[in-house]
Amino acid sequence: MRVRIATILSAVVLSFFALGYWMGGEDTAEPLAWQERYNDALWVPLKERQLELGTLERTLGEGRLWLISADDQPLLVSRYGLQSDGQAWRVQAVVELNAEQMDSLVQAQAWQPGQHDQPLSPAVGEALAAQAISRLSLIPAEAVDVEQIQATFGNPDMRLEVAEGEAWVYPKAGVVIAVTGEQAHSVMYGLQGGL
Structure with missing residues (x-):
């Protein structure tokens, strides 16, 4: 009789532990899906300073180039939309330009410090497809x-x-x-x- 009661109590205790473990596992956060999905195409080449604007376009789809003001200095960025992990993400890439290229772009756009973001023609993106990307930022909608x-x-x-x-x-x-x-x-x- 005592063995039977001990067996039943053990089974009940083990069931509670198993239930607790299972319920705890349900709350475990999932990694962000885009991290693994774009690791080889984006994150590794960026870290090795080999990511180009053209590769970014082929990977994320068509983006849009913008000349923006960052601390009253001109900055060329490319922006994309991304759907992942149940929500929309805004992706912004900083395109590296040398001083001569930036001066030429600033003159062509008549850019002034503090000016609103200016969209650029898709032809500019095609011409700059081999330019390196220095940074990529991902901003979630929530x-x-x-x-x-x-x-x-x-x-x-x-x-x-x-x-x-x-x-x-x-x-x-x-x-x-x-x-x-x-x-x-x-x-x-x-x-x-x-x-």
Whole structure:
């Protein structure tokens, strides 16, 4: 009789542990799907400084070039839309230009510091297809839970306090993530060197 009761109690206790483990597994955050999907096509070449605008266009689809003002300096960026992980993401790539190329573009567009973002002709993108990309930023339509960031990249090597929250830094991956509280607002690839 005692053996039977002990067996039943053991079975009940094990069932509770199994149920708890199963329920805990349901809450485990999934890694961001675009990280693995674009690893070979985008993140590795970017880290090796071999990603070109033309490759980005072929990988993400047609984008749009913009001449923007960044701290009152001209900056050429290409913008794309991406659907992943149940929401829309805005992707912005910084296109590297030498001083002569930038001066020519600034003159052609009559760009002035503080000016609104200016869209450029698709012909400009075709002409600059071999230009290197220095940074890529992904901005979700809705903030992402930091558990999903940790499931994707692990724990950050550094956490730096910034004006609005923290910057989670992953030097080996070349990634910086803007975090406020328990939410991530952007992921930037292209961190070069140490901080």
